[in-house]
Amino acid sequence: MARTLITGGLVVTAAEETPADVLIENGTVVALALTGRQHWTADRVFDATGKYVIPGGVDVHTHMELPFGGTFASDTFETGTRAAAWGGTTTVVDFAVQSKGASLRAGLDAWHAKADGRCAIDYGLHMIVSDVNESTLREMPGLIGEGVTSFKLFMAYPGVFYSDDGQILRAMQQAADTGGLIMMHAENGPAIDVLVEQALAGGRTDPRYHGEVRKALLEAEATHRAIQLARVAGAPLYVVHVSAREALAELAAARDLGLPVFGETCPQYLYLSTDNLAEPGFEGAKYVCSTPLRPEEHQAALWRGLRTDDLQVVSTDHCPFCFKGQKELGRGDFSKIPNGLPGVENRMDLLHQAVVDGHLTRRRWIDIACAAPARMFGLYPRKGTLAPGADADVVIYDPHTTHTLSAATHHMNVDYSAYEGRTVTGRVETVLSRGEVVLDRGHYLGRPGHGAFLPRSTCQYL
Numbered sequence: 001m002a003r004t005l006i007t008g009g010l011v012v013t014a015a016e017e018t019p020a021d022v023l024i025e026n027g028t029v030v031a032l033a034l035t036g037r038q039h040w041t042a043d044r045v046f047d048a049t050g051k052y053v054i055p056g057g058v059d060v061h062t063h064m065e066l067p068f069g070g071t072f073a074s075d076t077f078e079t080g081t082r083a084a085a086w087g088g089t090t091t092v093v094d095f096a097v098q099s100k101g102a103s104l105r106a107g108l109d110a111w112h113a114k115a116d117g118r119c120a121i122d123y124g125l126h127m128i129v130s131d132v133n134e135s136t137l138r139e140m141p142g143l144i145g146e147g148v149t150s151f152k153l154f155m156a157y158p159g160v161f162y163s164d165d166g167q168i169l170r171a172m173q174q175a176a177d178t179g180g181l182i183m184m185h186a187e188n189g190p191a192i193d194v195l196v197e198q199a200l201a202g203g204r205t206d207p208r209y210h211g212e213v214r215k216a217l218l219e220a221e222a223t224h225r226a227i228q229l230a231r232v233a234g235a236p237l238y239v240v241h242v243s244a245r246e247a248l249a250e251l252a253a254a255r256d257l258g259l260p261v262f263g264e265t266c267p268q269y270l271y272l273s274t275d276n277l278a279e280p281g282f283e284g285a286k287y288v289c290s291t292p293l294r295p296e297e298h299q300a301a302l303w304r305g306l307r308t309d310d311l312q313v314v315s316t317d318h319c320p321f322c323f324k325g326q327k328e329l330g331r332g333d334f335s336k337i338p339n340g341l342p343g344v345e346n347r348m349d350l351l352h353q354a355v356v357d358g359h360l361t362r363r364r365w366i367d368i369a370c371a372a373p374a375r376m377f378g379l380y381p382r383k384g385t386l387a388p389g390a391d392a393d394v395v396i397y398d399p400h401t402t403h404t405l406s407a408a409t410h411h412m413n414v415d416y417s418a419y420e421g422r423t424v425t426g427r428v429e430t431v432l433s434r435g436e437v438v439l440d441r442g443h444y445l446g447r448p449g450h451g452a453f454l455p456r457s458t459c460q461y462l
């Protein structure tokens, strides 16, 4: 394979910022040197003068083709990983789903079959456990041995993915014994269902009521309960898609006690709010996801949590449903709107915008978007950094060019953008995945099947 050199850029990792040249051979970073100090030759040279050279983004929460609410998330592994690459993300970790009554193995095999040979970038899999019982608990160590080392449980969605507290405790005990990491969707589902029923019976059917019934206190209560269950089990805990400041306060309190409790948030909670859910007509359906968008004042707490390391990761929870034909399933009944937002293509740009706006430093941008997710889910330092021996998943990022996010120009297979018309400063210029050029100056050069399954080690954050 070609020897590639990236010269003259500012190399930004979670640990440092250095003007450096990067040498790549056989898909791997082999050396970095202060700009101009070495006179390396290469078959292919990228001039990154004036640009950042950063590790490819690691998005550890996507749902390609997720069956939900009687339909399927509209991005396939082919379209979704291509869109990820356009946005500077070179690794995704998606969720295989156990169907109720079936084995983990059947769910995992089904997800391997969907992804295999179709991905533009490398990918891992977590396992959604929707039926915790003796037989599924016995399967967990086998999956960990195959590199599927994290398991998502739901305190929400009774009758679908929901687990009760006893089941959660058993799964956490098993994770504690075997090195697995439990990921928790922390919302009190049974209580929310009561409020949903009451809202619908009272004629409150518009999308904005999705946000009203899924109360911040019910996210905080579930987060608190999940933390206590994890303590009892002696297991680490990773809480997904944290949106409420009250839930974040639970995580912060647990971390102050020194507990191995971690959290992620997503760009939608940092940039969007209940004002979007309340947009006129049925427009609010575009913003229905769970946990829900919160009033704008929660955003400051989330930004702060990212700075103080009470939140470690920003992933997208990319779960797109088209407005036409999919979100529309919930006209007249907000509870039938499929839950989820598109965003896999937008995350790196939106977080760079946070650097421009002064919410984050450049290094923290790379930490929460690349290094921390890779460490959390056993991919570091192969992914998430630029160092000798790391995969050459590299992005040349132009921090000055502006562009406007829009469904007319994005590459996700969905007919709207949650960020329509928003102008961001910064743009992905070139993307390498294991040394292969996937994208260069607006030209897509990737291919389905280049992306390989990544068996992961256990959490490296402990």
Ligand SMILES: NC(=O)NCCC(=O)O
Binding pocket: 063, 185, 241, 288, 289, 290, 291, 317, 319, 339, 340, 341
């Ligand atoms: N988040 C969301 O609304 N949809 C995807 C499923 C989940 O992560 O709970």
Ligand SMILES: [Zn+2]
Binding pocket: 185, 240, 241, 290, 291
């Ligand atoms: Zn969830």
Ligand SMILES: [Zn+2]
Binding pocket: 061, 063, 317, 319
């Ligand atoms: Zn999700």
